[in-house]
Amino acid sequence: MIDLVGFDGDDTLWRSQEFYDDAQAAFEGILGRYVDLTADGLRASLLATERGNIALFGYGAKGMALSMIESAIELTDGRIEARDIHRIVRLAKDVLSHPVDLLPGIREAVEAVAAHHRVVLITKGDLFHQEAKVARCGLADIFHRIEIVSEKDTATYARLFREFGLTPDRFAMVGNSLKSDIAPVVALGGWGVYMPYHSTWAHELVADFAMGDRVIEVAGAEAIPAAIATMHTRAP
Known part of the structure; x- marks a missing residue:
């Protein structure tokens, strides 16, 4: 059975990547005054x-800037x-201050899962930015625990499992993200509900991950509770 369900934050609970995509497009516009971007x-x-x-700056808008x-230099x-250069700094400020818009149906999905399982939020990125988004998302009270981590890999999840007292x-x-949310958990023997987002940062893409029977892909938030229920019956 499934005792605990974790939810990612960016592009799972709320919109995020498109703000970085907009910053990237604006950055290209700035650099286009100096260089041939294609060449x-x-x-x-x-x-x-x-x-x-990443190892020095971590994830998020500040490291991006x-x-x-x-x-650029x-x-x-x-x-x-x-x-x-000042315009580039302002791009980061715009990303840091973007609105926290929940994805369609995600509130209902989290509440439905929380009615039967303990739920935790596990998100990575800049501490201040992630704390601000968690505070503004309106879902914080549903989660039994909120973890903001610098990386989401097998070592991080293994540490969290020990702290949770959970196998x-x-x-x-x-x-x-298959790379950050699904693959490390499955590698440790856990389960994953993969909900692709329409835009994904290239650093988060993986080409060689086989999902197998421990991963269920869903097209939207409304399918998450049923996916968890299916895993609950499959789990030993």
């Missing part, structure tokens, strides 16, 4: 810089003007 492979360069900086500034050979086979995770 210089801006997106690949920025992604490589972001990935290299620092990586954008670093990439490198790609323009230092020609970027101070006012355009992985009694846990199911609901999320939009």
